[in-house]
Amino acid sequence: MHRTTHKTDWGVVVGRATGILVLLAGILFAAGLCAATPQDNSVPSIFDPHSTPADSIRHLSHFVLAVTGLIFLVVFSLLSYVVVKFRSRAGDTAREPAQVYGSTQIELAWTIIPILIVVVLFLATARVIHAIQDAPKPAEAVEVTAIGHQFWWEFRYPGLGVVTANELHVPVSDPSHPTPTFLKLLSADTDHSFWIPQLAGKTDLIPNRVNETWLDPHETGLFLGQCAQYCGTQHAKMLLRVYVDSPEDFKVWVRGQQQPANEDEKEAAGKRVFERTACLNCHAINGTNGTGRFGPDLTHLMSRRTIASGAAENNSQNLRLWIQNPDSIKPGSLMPAMKLSDTELDALVRYLETLQ
Amino acid sequence: MSSDAIAIQTAEAAGRPWVATLHEWVTTVDHKRLGVLYILYALFFLVIGGIEATIMRIQLMHPHNDFVSPQVFNRMFTMHGTTMIFFVAMPILFGFANYLVPLMIGARDMAFPRLNAFSFWLTAFGGLLLYFSFLGGNGLYGAGNAPDVGWWAYAPLASRAFSPGHSSDYWTIALLASGFGSIGTAINIIATIISMRCPGMKLSRMPLLAWMNLVMSGMVLLAISPLSAAQIMLLVDRYLGGHFFDTQAGGSATLWMHFFWIFGHPEVYVLIIPCFAFASEIIPVFSRKPIFGYPVMVGATVCIAFVSMSVWAHHMFTIGMNSYANSFFTITTMAVGVPTGIKIFNWLGTMWGGKIQFKTPMLFCIGFLFQFLIAGLTGIMMASSPFDWQLSGSYFVVAHFHYVIVGGILFALFGAFYYWYPKITGRMLNEGLGKLHFWLFLIGFHLTFDLMHIPGLLGMPRRIYTYEPGRGWETLNLLVTIGAFVQGIATLVFVANLVISYFKGAKAANDPWDAWTLEWSTSSPPPAYNFASIPTVASRRPLWDLKHPEDPDSRYE
Numbered sequence: 062m063h064r065t066t067h068k069t070d071w072g073v074v075v076g077r078a079t080g081i082l083v084l085l086a087g088i089l090f091a092a093g094l095c096a097a098t099p100q101d102n103s104v105p106s107i108f109d110p111h112s113t114p115a116d117s118i119r120h121l122s123h124f125v126l127a128v129t130g131l132i133f134l135v136v137f138s139l140l141s142y143v144v145v146k147f148r149s150r151a152g153d154t155a156r157e158p159a160q161v162y163g164s165t166q167i168e169l170a171w172t173i174i175p176i177l178i179v180v181v182l183f184l185a186t187a188r189v190i191h192a193i194q195d196a197p198k199p200a201e202a203v204e205v206t207a208i209g210h211q212f213w214w215e216f217r218y219p220g221l222g223v224v225t226a227n228e229l230h231v232p233v234s235d236p237s238h239p240t241p242t243f244l245k246l247l248s249a250d251t252d253h254s255f256w257i258p259q260l261a262g263k264t265d266l267i268p269n270r271v272n273e274t275w276l277d278p279h280e281t282g283l284f285l286g287q288c289a290q291y292c293g294t295q296h297a298k299m300l301l302r303v304y305v306d307s308p309e310d311f312k313v314w315v316r317g318q319q320q321p322a323n324e325d326e327k328e329a330a331g332k333r334v335f336e337r338t339a340c341l342n343c344h345a346i347n348g349t350n351g352t353g354r355f356g357p358d359l360t361h362l363m364s365r366r367t368i369a370s371g372a373a374e375n376n377s378q379n380l381r382l383w384i385q386n387p388d389s390i391k392p393g394s395l396m397p398a399m400k401l402s403d404t405e406l407d408a409l410v411r412y413l414e415t416l417q
Numbered sequence: 418m419s420s421d422a423i424a425i426q427t428a429e430a431a432g433r434p435w436v437a438t439l440h441e442w443v444t445t446v447d448h449k450r451l452g453v454l455y456i457l458y459a460l461f462f463l464v465i466g467g468i469e470a471t472i473m474r475i476q477l478m479h480p481h482n483d484f485v486s487p488q489v490f491n492r493m494f495t496m497h498g499t500t501m502i503f504f505v506a507m508p509i510l511f512g513f514a515n516y517l518v519p520l521m522i523g524a525r526d527m528a529f530p531r532l533n534a535f536s537f538w539l540t541a542f543g544g545l546l547l548y549f550s551f552l553g554g555n556g557l558y559g560a561g562n563a564p565d566v567g568w569w570a571y572a573p574l575a576s577r578a579f580s581p582g583h584s585s586d587y588w589t590i591a592l593l594a595s596g597f598g599s600i601g602t603a604i605n606i607i608a609t610i611i612s613m614r615c616p617g618m619k620l621s622r623m624p625l626l627a628w629m630n631l632v633m634s635g636m637v638l639l640a641i642s643p644l645s646a647a648q649i650m651l652l653v654d655r656y657l658g659g660h661f662f663d664t665q666a667g668g669s670a671t672l673w674m675h676f677f678w679i680f681g682h683p684e685v686y687v688l689i690i691p692c693f694a695f696a697s698e699i700i701p702v703f704s705r706k707p708i709f710g711y712p713v714m715v716g717a718t719v720c721i722a723f724v725s726m727s728v729w730a731h732h733m734f735t736i737g738m739n740s741y742a743n744s745f746f747t748i749t750t751m752a753v754g755v756p757t758g759i760k761i762f763n764w765l766g767t768m769w770g771g772k773i774q775f776k777t778p779m780l781f782c783i784g785f786l787f788q789f790l791i792a793g794l795t796g797i798m799m800a801s802s803p804f805d806w807q808l809s810g811s812y813f814v815v816a817h818f819h820y821v822i823v824g825g826i827l828f829a830l831f832g833a834f835y836y837w838y839p840k841i842t843g844r845m846l847n848e849g850l851g852k853l854h855f856w857l858f859l860i861g862f863h864l865t866f867d868l869m870h871i872p873g874l875l876g877m878p879r880r881i882y883t884y885e886p887g888r889g890w891e892t893l894n895l896l897v898t899i900g901a902f903v904q905g906i907a908t909l910v911f912v913a914n915l916v917i918s919y920f921k922g923a924k925a926a927n928d929p930w931d932a933w934t935l936e937w938s939t940s941s942p943p944p945a946y947n948f949a950s951i952p953t954v955a956s957r958r959p960l961w962d963l964k965h966p967e968d969p970d971s972r973y974e
Contacts (some may be wrong), residue, residue: 082859086867104889105876107807118803123803129794136790139765144783147704149772157965158772162973163710172755178693179751186801187744193803194740246737251574252670254735254810258876262806265736267671268573268664272737285888289810289878290569290735293574294487297881393487 079142105258105285110408111305112260113234113241113277114193121189130180191261203231203242209253209266209288211395212295213357213370223318224345226357227370232311234277235331240308241277250374254290257303278305294393300371314364322348322360323415331412334405339397344345346416356396362416369394380411446530448515448946451537452890453841455512458541460912462504465548466557469497471905473899480886490882491565498568499588502684503595504544506826509542510691511602513833514630516841516897518606520943521624523615523952528608534585536601543595550587564588567880570651572662572673577655586655589648596645603637606630615935618953622974624934625708628715629694632722636683636690640727641725642700644680647673661716671736678729685821686725689789690718692829693760696782698766702932703779704771707958707970710763717756717763724753734802735809744801750800757793761786776930777851781832784859792817795870813873819866823904829956831858832909838918843941850914854907861903869897933958 102111109326207229208215214227231242246255248266255274256263264274278284288299306314310405332349335341342353347360362368366375372391373379384406387396400407422830442450476484485493515533521524527533538584547564554562567574575585610631614623651673653659660666662673686776701708708714730738730746738746763784773779795817799805808814831854872890873879884890928937937960939948955964956970 082863086863103887106889107874107876115807118807121801122798122804122807125798125804129797136761136765137787140783140786140790143765143768144773147768147771147773149705149774153772154693155706158770160707160968160970161766161770162707163713167766168710168713168759168763172759175755175758179748179755181799182801183744183748183751186747186803189803190740190743190747191754194743195805251579252571254878256810256876256878258807262803263735263810264806267736269667269669270671270737283659285877287881288876291491291571291574291880293579294491294565296491297487297883300885392585402482 065160068357083137088233099274102259102282102284109353110259111278111280111282111284113279114196114261114275115259117192118262121185124185125182128178132178132402158192185378198243198275199239201238201240202275203240204230204245205229205242206247207255207266209246209248209250209255209292211250211293212288212299212391214255214299214301215249215354215357221312221315221319223315224358225318225361227300227367228304228365229312230304230306230314231276231278232308233281233305234279236279239277241275243273243275244272246272251292252290253288253292253299255286255301256289257284257286257301259284260303265290276303278303281305281307281310291365295391298370298372298391298394300367302367302371317364317417318361320361322346323417324348325412325415328408328412328415331408331410334401334409335412338401338405340399340409343396359413359416362413364417377410377414380413384409444534446526446534447945448519448527448530448533449841449945449947451533452512452514452516454537455465455508455515455540455882458537458544459505459509459512460915462500462544463509463908464912466497466500466505467905467908469493469500471901473497474901476882477884477894478898479895480884480891482883485882487532487882488562488565491567491880492563494880495564495567495588499547499564499592501822502546502568502688503592504540504547505596506688506822507599508537508540509830510633510688511536511599513695513830513837514606514633514691515602517837517936518609518627518630518842519613520825520939520947521936522610522613522618522627523948524609524613525947525951527605528613529605532601533605536605538972539598539601540595543591543593543598546587546594547591550584550591554584554587555582557613570673570678571677572668572670575651575673576663576665578663578665579847583604589651589655592676593645593648596641596648599637600645601643603634603641607638610634615951615954621712622954622957625697625711626691626694627932629697629718632706632718633687633690633694636687636722638682640683640687643676647676647680650676671733674733675729678732679726681696681732682729683722683725685818686721688826689821690721692785692826692833693718695829695833695836696764696785698934699778699782699832702836702930703774703776703782704768705774706767706771707933707961708763709766710759711957713759714763717759720756721753724749724756728753731800731802731805734805739895743830747800747802751797754793754797754800760856760943761790761793776835777846777848777855778832778836778930780852780855781828784855785825785828788820788828788862792820792825795820796934808873810878811873812877812879813870815879816866816869816873819869824862824866828858834911834915836930837936838915839929839935840941840943842919842922843925844918844922845925845929846918847914850910850917854910854914857907857910858904861900861905861907862901865897866900868893868900892916928960931964933961935959938963 108119110119205218206217206219215230216225232240234240239297246264246266248268253266254263255266260276260278261274264272282305284303288296335351336349341353343353343356345352345358368375368379368383369391384399386398387394445451472485473490476482476490550563562582562584566580566585573579610627650661654661654663660668662668665672667877697714728746728750731750734743799808835846835851872893875889877884877890925941927941935952956974958970962969962971
């Protein structure tokens with residue numbers, strides 16, 4: 062290739078620059094994914110599943126990524142080739158190139174091949190749709206009703222008589238003797254979506270509608286997620302934690318949750334505050350006259366690691382702050398500032414801290 | 418002769434007071450002036466929508482950032498989405514259609530000039546109404562709020578129980594008004610193309626731009642109507658005690674989703690098809706070859722229009738439809754990939770064997786091709802419904818549709834600006850600034866939207882005003898924000914180019930790109946009546962025939 066002019070050859074520039082950009086993007090993409098998958102599940106990556114439905118989705122996604130990646134490589138190579146090869150060169154004659162209007166054979170080829178690809182992709186997809194959506198519910202399955210609220214999660218285990226919030230406990234499922242968890246999804250107000258990327262794809266919670274999803278985790282541990290359907294001001298802090306327990310731990314947890322609320326005579330003052338203020342309009346504590354359901358059930362509040370749907374760690378300082386001024390932790394949450402005196406606040410927090 | 422006429426007009430205009438000029442623009446029914454009004458109006462809102470995006474990106478730069486409150490952030494993404502779709506993309510494309518369609522089919526104006534003006538002013542009113550919500554959203558003491566229900570305003574979030582005050586009403590009525598404007602324009606474009614083509618211009622000889630705008634307009638009629646119906650139903654719910662979407666009284670939240678997305682998905686094609694049209698005009702001219710497979714291009718466009726009417730529920734894969742419905746919408750969605758793929762191959766076929774000139778319009782079109790390819794492929798991923806159960810509602814989706822709207826639609830639009838600016842203003846846009854704009858925007862775009870896919874794969878949902886540290890999202894979000902600023906700077910370069918070139922740009926000849934369609938046969942800018950005498954055409958490329966009498970297209974068609 063010998064050119065005599067010094068004019069910039071845009072074809073080459075475009076070709077190279079695009080090549081470099083694609084390469085950089087690819088490297089960044091891969092690096093981002095690798096850097097972000099540590100072992101402790103703090104990064105809820107969809108490519109690091111620990112449950113049957115999430116796992117089948119990952120398999121499908123690998124297949125889809127391979128096919129689309131191949132299409133990308135073919136078309137991108139064609140585009141690069143065309144841009145470099147057919148650029149108008151300096152010193153070219155002024156004549157126009159051959160005027161070609163089309164070619165039936167070629168156009169037929171690039172119609173039929175994509176149709177075949179679509180059929181293959183569809184069949185692979187339909188299999189996974191069926192496998193996940195139409196999975197039979199074994200008799201050993203744990204049943205949970207999850208109810209979305211602005212901006213927290215209510216979990217009820219109807220078979221076990223357990224009611225809790227924001228932190229779901231499920232047993233690990235042994236593939237030889239599966240104990241999956243089936244969730245009935247309801248909403249108390251607006252749309253929400255239940256999403257634990259490492260355990261299952263998301264399913265919405267929609268008022269006046271009953272949806273269902275299931276988890277089948279193979280590994281114990283804490284898995285993170287959050288509401289994935291915009292539900293109002295504090296959609297961002299409607300976080301979700303799923304503890305996958307060993308069968309023994311799960312039994313222990315259930316037994317603990319089935320107990321009535323802890324009665325501690327020393328903290329009767331705090332209990333009085335709870336029963337005599339607006340707290341009980343929204344919150345329930347088993348064994349008190351508080352039966353409200355607008356807010357989380359507090360019977361076993363201290364068995365949870367976080368408050369405010371995962372927005373803050375569950376400790377006395379945060380509890381105090383939360384009761385005094387919820388907006389300082391979660392602006393726009395529906396819990397009102399309780400405007401208690403310092404003595405009342407101290408007593409209430411001390412009482413809440415006995416609710417193991 | 419026609420250029421003399423324009424010179425006389427300009428000389429007259431120079432002596433007149435600005436009020437008279439303003440009056441003339443406000444009362445105009447000329448398709449070219451209305452086209453320019455649409456475009457200027459949309460550019461203004463593009464800047465506003467861009468500022469809203471920047472505010473969101475600053476907020477998301479770090480976890481637990483408090484640059485804005487959650488309330489403000491939620492308003493920003495609602496306004497950003499609504500603005501960009503209804504008050505930037507739609508009007509700017511209608512503007513180009515208004516300006517170009519009559520010129521390209523050899524007509525002197527649109528079929529209904531006054532309807533045309535009415536439609537524009539309705540759309541303009543809609544935009545003003547939407548932004549007036551900042552002042553009047555609460556309806557009291559001017560202490561207002563913009564809507565914060567998201568650009569698709571899912572029920573029951575937009576009901577009075579969850580959205581008190583008037584912010585959602587402003588949103589609803591703004592969309593109703595601009596929707597009627599869009600329907601008017603669509604009817605006008607269809608009527609113009611059906612009945613105003615110059616002698617010899619059979620449908621099979623029409624420029625692809627006209628064809629694609631015809632298809633787009635048909636889709637507008639089918640897509641905007643259900644949206645308008647839904648808006649009226651929402652107003653009935655909010656003010657007349659209706660219960661269509663009022664879930665507390667037994668209404669259906671999913672009904673709204675169906676109404677919205679049977680508008681929402683065709684809408685994507687309403688926006689992208691005119692951009693296919695730009696690419697189909699620009700790529701041949703700068704490859705020096707006719708479009709490859711014209712009949713197939715037309716067929717593929719019509720096919721996309723039909724199929725895209727049956728894919729809407731792929732926006733709803735997570736709402737718990739049964740496995741048959743999910744399978745159905747998976748295959749229809751994937752099927753759209755076939756005619757779309759045909760188009761990409763046909764553009765490549767057009768470039769194949771050509772002599773490609775890398776002028777700025779062509780650079781943007783190549784960028785469009787590359788990015789649209791990727792956007793299509795990530796679309797295929799989400800069409801696979803189980804995969805979508807992970808991707809839906811995450812930042813992956815945000816990255817995907819910005820790839821379509823920015824990487825596809827906006828790149829093609831920038832190409833169209835550089836290509837037709839000389840025709841509209843009589844001045845060339847500066848090539849140096851144009852190339853700077855292109856490269857800066859390309860780098861900013863890829864920095865932002867390539868990386869934005871990853872947080873989605875790592876579990877980051879969209880529409881959150883802040884996020885927890887330690888989930889692997891921080892660095893990516895910071896880089897995405899930096900990319901957004903690079904795009905902002907590139908857009909400023911573009912705006913500067915538009916302004917500087919208008920006053921200082923090189924004078925444009927009638928046909929600066931050596932192109933082949935009718936708009937290049939008249940003066941730059943064209944006179945009010947477009948053509949001194951109505952042209953007659955014998956092929957798809959009348960100016961090619963004129964320039965190459967020894968080898969005219971008409972011989973082969």
